[in-house]
Amino acid sequence: MLSILKSLWTVLVTMFRKRVTIQYPEERPYLPPRWRGRIILSRDPDGKERCVACHLCSAACPVDCIALQAAEDETGRRYPAFFRINFSRCIFCGYCEEACPTYAIQLTPDFEMGEYLRKNLVYEKENLLISGQGKYHGYSFYRVAGLAVGGKDKGEAQNEEKPVDVKSLLP
Amino acid sequence: MFSVLSVKDMVTIYIDSKPYEVKPDQNLLQACLTLGFDLPYFCWHPAMHSVGACRQCAVKLFKDEKDTRGRIVMSCMTPVAEGMRLSVDDAEARSFRASVIEWLMLNHPHDCPVCDEGGECHLQDMTVMTGHVYRRKRFPKRTHRNQYLGPFVNHEMNRCIQCYRCVRFYRGIAGGRDLNVFSCHDNVYFGRHEDGALESEFSGNLVEVCPTGVFTDKTLKRHYTRKWDLQTAPSVCVHCGVGCNTIAGERYGSLRRILNRHHRDVNSYFLCDRGRFGYEFVNSEKRIRSATCLPFSASGGKPHGEESRKIGKQAAVDQITKILASAKGVIGIGSPRASLETNFLLRKLVGPENFFAGLSDTEHRLVARIVAILREGPARTPSLQDIRAADAVLVLGEDAPNTAPLLALAIRQSVRNKQFEIAAKMRLPAWDDNAVRNSGAGARSPLFVATPYATRIDDIALRAFRADPVGIARLGFAIAREIEPSAPELPLAADGTGQDIPALAREIAAFLKAAKHPVIVSGTGCLNEQVLAAAANISRALCLAGPSAQLSFVLPECNTLGSGLLGGRTLDEAFTRMQDGLADTVIIAENDLYRRAGRREVDAFFRKARHVIVLDHLRNPTVERAEIVLPAATFAESSGTLVSSEARAQRFFQVFLAEGDVQAGWEWFDDLQRSMGKQPPGSETRLDDVTALLGREFPLLAPASSAAPPASFRVAGQKIPRQSHRFSGRTAMTAGADVHEPKPADDADTALAYSMEGHEGAPPPALTPRYWSPGWNSVQALGKSPQETGEETNSGESGVRLIEPTGSAPGYIGPETIGSEDWEATVAPPRYRIFGSEELSMQAPAIAEMARRAEDIPRQATGGNASHE
Numbered sequence A: 001m002l003s004i005l006k007s008l009w010t011v012l013v014t015m016f017r018k019r020v021t022i023q024y025p026e027e028r029p030y031l032p033p034r035w036r037g038r039i040i041l042s043r044d045p046d047g048k049e050r051c052v053a054c055h056l057c058s059a060a061c062p063v064d065c066i067a068l069q070a071a072e073d074e075t076g077r078r079y080p081a082f083f084r085i086n087f088s089r090c091i092f093c094g095y096c097e098e099a100c101p102t103y104a105i106q107l108t109p110d111f112e113m114g115e116y117l118r119k120n121l122v123y124e125k126e127n128l129l130i131s132g133q134g135k136y137h138g139y140s141f142y143r144v145a146g147l148a149v150g151g152k153d154k155g156e157a158q159n160e161e162k163p164v165d166v167k168s169l170l171p
Numbered sequence B: 001m002f003s004v005l006s007v008k009d010m011v012t013i014y015i016d017s018k019p020y021e022v023k024p025d026q027n028l029l030q031a032c033l034t035l036g037f038d039l040p041y042f043c044w045h046p047a048m049h050s051v052g053a054c055r056q057c058a059v060k061l062f063k064d065e066k067d068t069r070g071r072i073v074m075s076c077m078t079p080v081a082e083g084m085r086l087s088v089d090d091a092e093a094r095s096f097r098a099s100v101i102e103w104l105m106l107n108h109p110h111d112c113p114v115c116d117e118g119g120e121c122h123l124q125d126m127t128v129m130t131g132h133v134y135r136r137k138r139f140p141k142r143t144h145r146n147q148y149l150g151p152f153v154n155h156e157m158n159r160c161i162q163c164y165r166c167v168r169f170y171r172g173i174a175g176g177r178d179l180n181v182f183s184c185h186d187n188v189y190f191g192r193h194e195d196g197a198l199e200s201e202f203s204g205n206l207v208e209v210c211p212t213g214v215f216t217d218k219t220l221k222r223h224y225t226r227k228w229d230l231q232t233a234p235s236v237c238v239h240c241g242v243g244c245n246t247i248a249g250e251r252y253g254s255l256r257r258i259l260n261r262h263h264r265d266v267n268s269y270f271l272c273d274r275g276r277f278g279y280e281f282v283n284s285e286k287r288i289r290s291a292t293c294l295p296f297s298a299s300g301g302k303p304h305g306e307e308s309r310k311i312g313k314q315a316a317v318d319q320i321t322k323i324l325a326s327a328k329g330v331i332g333i334g335s336p337r338a339s340l341e342t343n344f345l346l347r348k349l350v351g352p353e354n355f356f357a358g359l360s361d362t363e364h365r366l367v368a369r370i371v372a373i374l375r376e377g378p379a380r381t382p383s384l385q386d387i388r389a390a391d392a393v394l395v396l397g398e399d400a401p402n403t404a405p406l407l408a409l410a411i412r413q414s415v416r417n418k419q420f421e422i423a424a425k426m427r428l429p430a431w432d433d434n435a436v437r438n439s440g441a442g443a444r445s446p447l448f449v450a451t452p453y454a455t456r457i458d459d460i461a462l463r464a465f466r467a468d469p470v471g472i473a474r475l476g477f478a479i480a481r482e483i484e485p486s487a488p489e490l491p492l493a494a495d496g497t498g499q500d501i502p503a504l505a506r507e508i509a510a511f512l513k514a515a516k517h518p519v520i521v522s523g524t525g526c527l528n529e530q531v532l533a534a535a536a537n538i539s540r541a542l543c544l545a546g547p548s549a550q551l552s553f554v555l556p557e558c559n560t561l562g563s564g565l566l567g568g569r570t571l572d573e574a575f576t577r578m579q580d581g582l583a584d585t586v587i588i589a590e591n592d593l594y595r596r597a598g599r600r601e602v603d604a605f606f607r608k609a610r611h612v613i614v615l616d617h618l619r620n621p622t623v624e625r626a627e628i629v630l631p632a633a634t635f636a637e638s639s640g641t642l643v644s645s646e647a648r649a650q651r652f653f654q655v656f657l658a659e660g661d662v663q664a665g666w667e668w669f670d671d672l673q674r675s676m677g678k679q680p681p682g683s684e685t686r687l688d689d690v691t692a693l694l695g696r697e698f699p700l701l702a703p704a705s706s707a708a709p710p711a712s713f714r715v716a717g718q719k720i721p722r723q724s725h726r727f728s729g730r731t732a733m734t735a736g737a738d739v740h741e742p743k744p745a746d747d748a749d750t751a752l753a754y755s756m757e758g759h760e761g762a763p764p765p766a767l768t769p770r771y772w773s774p775g776w777n778s779v780q781a782l783g784k785s786p787q788e789t790g791e792e793t794n795s796g797e798s799g800v801r802l803i804e805p806t807g808s809a810p811g812y813i814g815p816e817t818i819g820s821e822d823w824e825a826t827v828a829p830p831r832y833r834i835f836g837s838e839e840l841s842m843q844a845p846a847i848a849e850m851a852r853r854a855e856d857i858p859r860q861a862t863g864g865n866a867s868h869e
């Protein structure tokens, strides 16, 4: 008897509280930028693909839903020839983003991925690659790495000296 | 199992106050690694020993129990001694090792994500092991320019840590001259004096020897895959008769690379470039993927100029069954590059009297002679390890660097035995590389090279002798007579070379007689039976005179000896049978007849044949003549057994599932037998059944069954996984085609599984799909398994030797017992090339490129079996 009254009282009090339920989809919730939703591949400040096809994200993925193949352009710059994420398997753990040494792969605050057909959840590179830098601005892996790629020779990366002259015997 | 030494031969050392038994002839580093300690190192290598260059392997050594201060020593340069006390875990030693890594990393580029070594990098492993995490250096990094080193090896000099392993291997072991260290102080540079392809045929080993990403596999780069993503299986090289053990790796249905699989008695730590980079024929455009048939063939006759069409597996089998049922006579032609199982089931299908080995006629004769010599003679065939241990070597008529590269490398290593002998006299440990080399001062064990053309081991030979095959045979016979006067004589006519055969024979005989482990190397290279007889007679004379001589015959293809042991008739007989109308149908297994006989004869043969059925992996002239073409699996898509020139039967294992109608040759012939009603329907034939049946019909080949553990083999109830535990992309790689993942394929033929799941520890050597141990992701993980550190590696049951000599031969081979064609050399002996003479590797772009380069140098004759043209 007492417990029933207690419940009625709780209901009555709650009726006058501020509502947390919103009228989705007319109204949209705020999701912080680091919310872990749909995965994208970003570009570096020069507008080039950031992904260098290092296979670290695919190795980190606990459900093994990332597959890619490395390729190299004529200037020695490595990129993924194909990059596929099977979102019907993805558990949005964010391990791939954590593993990525180039900020290429990022999770975004988008969760609206419902599909009737499972195969539509298989995203290829053209579905993943965005035109901007995503959450992390200003970083370009190839400006730091020692590899010579198009437009950047040996010794031109950050914090590098000019290549040594092997023929010189000066101390 | 691996302790042949009694406890008395062992010494006790104390590591971190715990006593351990170790072998006395080791250094501390070897001892620690063997005992399973994670002690970082760079410059030590089990085949190249210690030089103390990198300072990474520091441990603390104490005088006695009371000494608490101790001193830091390089473990790789410190011999073990009874009662020695050391600490691996000592705080000072640890911080010393961490500092060394930090220094090595000062200028290291920020490259790991784009470095091909990443994920199997010894430097990464050691950095993690010592706990160096953050770069403290703020100053700019030194940089280097790279060099173009040819189609095999990529150069990225910034990543070097100056361990000197590359030059020590390239110059000290492989005898190369065009790679060296340049410049001075902290600018030292490892490369060539100018851009250009590396000249040594062992250059590919730099990829494994270099502990960093300076030298990486350029062929892998074009379809790059991390080590953890490769599906791998133990395999055997198919590009010559040596039978080096390899690990082949696949991803997304194409073969990606070949790595060395350590086998103490065969290739040890190294492969040649043909074996390492020849694999790309598996991915070739010329691959046959589906069963095809020329239209209207059922109505008889062979229509020309018609497009063949794909008919599928079952229809092909049905059609061939129909053809065979109505044939007037069927000929089966096997191949020295097909497995024992494939050859054997073809022989069963057509019947022994209709089975032809598929060797060229000359080769057939030579191989039959070799089999007889090996079985009946007193001399045993040496393993490569035996050759490495030889103290005198005579090469009679074989251009080993081109026809059996790893055997030539073993010879090159054998001449260093003199140095080891001198060093031992001076009580220097064998692992102290610089000391051994300095004390030896370039001394060499005697090597004599008698060949028609200059070879790449002439530089280390005491004498090189050039003559035509008959001249070489003469020299051989003369040597045998010098050793043992009752040996027969080959009349010494003036040979025109101006060389004094009797004096040379006397000199060689003296050296061979004085040696404890002399080895004679000969082979089919000269295409001359007198040369074989000469080699056999020398070994016989030596065995009679005392020392236990060993006799090695180089054979051209991966299963030439297997073909020889299976027997089969000669190609000439097959041609005659067809011309005489005794047969009208021929089945050819993995063999391009145009490489075995003259064009005119083969053309005539095909013209006469009513039905030509060819099974092969690649389009070739013979395939073009076929009415029905069956796609055969390569070594990477099938399992089987090969017999190396040493008479060692070794199993290669399927790496990945083939696409299309492709299946192993023996599976095709099994299907055909079944559809012809020769096998009970419903029963299954597995690889082990075929090998067992083979053993029943050929008792000599019976041990081949135990070349590797059977399909039922399990470790703790589990199969051996072909995929690493970190294999990625499982739920995405096929999702593009179908979002539902397929069930992993079963493998009923072997103890390996197409899976990440299974036994994680070290499997038996014959089943080793990769080297890995916790914290050791690079190939150096090999040194972590207890049996496999240093030269004392126990390779266990990996392959079996089939022939041990019985000594039943009545006596020497008289020169008169050999056909007259080998008495006078009318045609120039063939010239062989490591890149170019072998059929399959020439379909690999990198090998073809190197062959083209060699082509620019004018040459006299073509190599390989095409010499009949």
Ligand code: SF4
Pocket (backbone or CB within 6 Å): A050, A051, A052, A053, A054, A055, A056, A057, A058, A068, A096, A099, A100, A101, A102, A103, A104, A105, B113
């Ligand atoms: S971890 Fe980053 S750079 Fe590496 S493959 Fe994945 S997305 Fe590309």
Ligand code: SF4
Pocket (backbone or CB within 6 Å): B108, B109, B110, B111, B112, B113, B115, B116, B117, B118, B119, B121, B122, B123, B124, B159, B211, B212, B213, B214
């Ligand atoms: S050599 Fe090793 S540590 Fe250096 S960049 Fe390559 S993977 Fe990284």
Ligand code: SF4
Pocket (backbone or CB within 6 Å): B159, B160, B161, B162, B163, B164, B165, B166, B167, B190, B209, B210, B211, B212, B214, B215
């Ligand atoms: S190139 Fe490689 S093997 Fe040679 S010194 Fe440098 S790190 Fe060592």
Ligand code: SF4
Pocket (backbone or CB within 6 Å): B237, B238, B239, B240, B241, B242, B243, B244, B267, B271, B272, B273, B274, B275, B276, B404, B405, B406, B407
């Ligand atoms: S020596 Fe022969 S078996 Fe060994 S790797 Fe070279 S080609 Fe292959």
Ligand code: FES
Pocket (backbone or CB within 6 Å): B029, B041, B042, B043, B044, B051, B052, B053, B054, B055, B056, B057, B058, B074, B075, B076, B077
């Ligand atoms: S391994 Fe001992 S100094 Fe290099």
